[in-house]
Amino acid sequence: MTAESQLISGKSVRSLIRRGLLPALSIALDGEFSKRLFDILFSLTVLIVFSPVYLFLMLLIALSSPGPVFYVQKRMGRNFKPFGCIKFRTMVPNADEVLYEIMETSPRLRQEFRKNFKLKRDPRITWIGRFLRMTSLDEFPQFLNVLKGDMSVVGPRPVVYEELERYGRHAERVFSIRPGITGLWQVSGRNDIPYPRRVQIDIYYVNFRSFIMDLWIVFKTIGVIIFPKDNGAY
Numbered sequence: 484m485t486a487e488s489q490l491i492s493g494k495s496v497r498s499l500i501r502r503g504l505l506p507a508l509s510i511a512l513d514g515e516f517s518k519r520l521f522d523i524l525f526s527l528t529v530l531i532v533f534s535p536v537y538l539f540l541m542l543l544i545a546l547s548s549p550g551p552v553f554y555v556q557k558r559m560g561r562n563f564k565p566f567g568c569i570k571f572r573t574m575v576p577n578a579d580e581v582l583y584e585i586m587e588t589s590p591r592l593r594q595e596f597r598k599n600f601k602l603k604r605d606p607r608i609t610w611i612g613r614f615l616r617m618t619s620l621d622e623f624p625q626f627l628n629v630l631k632g633d634m635s636v637v638g639p640r641p642v643v644y645e646e647l648e649r650y651g652r653h654a655e656r657v658f659s660i661r662p663g664i665t666g667l668w669q670v671s672g673r674n675d676i677p678y679p680r681r682v683q684i685d686i687y688y689v690n691f692r693s694f695i696m697d698l699w700i701v702f703k704t705i706g707v708i709i710f711p712k713d714n715g716a717y
Contacts, residue, residue, distance in 0.1 A: 517694065518635065518694070518697070519632075519635075521636065521694075521697070522629050522635050522636050523629070523630060525636050525701075526626040526627075526629040526630050526636065527630070529626055530626050530627075533623075537623060540571060540611075540615070540620065540623070541571075543611045544571055544572055544609075544611055544612075544615075547609045547610060547611040547612070548575055548576065548609050549576060550572060550575070550576035551572060551576075552571065552572060553569055553570065553571065553572060553624060554569075554570050554571070554572040554573070554574070555567040555568065555569055555570075556568050556570070556643070557643065557644070558641040558642060558643060558662065559641065559642055559643070559644060559646075559647060559658060559662075560633050560634070560641070560658075560661065560662060561658060561659070561660060561661045561662075562658060562659065563647075563654075563658055565644070566628065566631075566633040566634075567628075567633075568625065568628060568633075568634075568641055569624040569625055569627055569628055570621050570622055570624060570625065571612075571615055571620070571621045571622075571623065571624060572609075572612070573608055573609060573611075573612025573613070573615050573616055573621050574605075574607040574608055574609065574612055575607050575609060578607045581606065581607045582596075582607065585606070618708050619665075619669070619704070619707060619708055620708070622664055622665075625664045626664065628664075629664065632661075633661070634661050634662055634663060634664060635660070635661040635662070635663045635664075636663060636664055636665065636697070636701065637663045637664075637665055637666055637692075637696075637697040637700050637701060638660055638661050638662045638663025638664075638666055638688070639657050639658070639660065639662050639663060639666055639668075639685040639688060639689060640662060640663070640666055640668050640669065640681070640685060641662035641663075642662075649678055649679075649682055650682055650685075651682075653682065653686050656686065656689055656690075657682075657685050657686060657689050659689070660689060660692075665700060665701065665704040666684075666685070666688060666700060667684050667685070667687065667688045667696075667700060668681050668684045668685060668688075669700075669704060669707070670700055670703035670704055670706075670707060671684060
């Protein structure tokens with residue numbers, strides 16, 4: 484499904500709410516308190532139910548290469564407040580040094596990285612890291628960020644400081660809410676979408692978000708994890 488059709492689906496959801504074809508309760512659940520309550524309950528449930536998977540992945544990461552199991556990167560949160568975004572480590576321990584060498588020796592990869600802040604065939608990624616990224620399981624520890632209040636289960640994609648300029652005059656609006664573990668961008672093709680389109684998707688979510696839309700995105704995310712082929716993750 485294309486990003487355009489995903490947005491159309493989102494519009495359809497809101498149309499159903501306006502026409503009264505979905506329970507009125509869904510509208511009442513759109514408030515800040517309700518979203519935060521859902522975030523906490525959902526995150527606790529996932530962390531408890533899937534704790535055996537969590538521990539097994541930690542073991543595989545530890546065996547794949549030397550270094551810490553987790554990787555914490557500074558990302559921009561609500562109202563531009565930076566926070567430490569927690570992920571499972573998917574790269575070699577000296578990833579920053581390898582990236583510097585790539586930037587110096589490969590103009591093509593340097594251009595690709597500056598365009599998307601990612602490399603499609605990143606030589607720094609470990610064997611287990613490639614699987615974690617393909618299935619989006621590398622973001623599993625971010626449920627801890629949700630419990631801390633840095634993130635939401637569903638929201639705009641968390642970005643590094645250097646990406647803020649891509650949002651232009653819309654940055655203040657997009658970052659007026661918590662970034663999400665998943666979101667409309669994540670279920671619309673992810674890194675296969677050009678960056679300007681990603682920004683449009685985040686803007687759309689912020690302007691038209693609802694509890695029903697969040698549930699729809701969560702269910703779509705489950706499908707991406709179970710059937711990771713061609714989901715745009717790398």
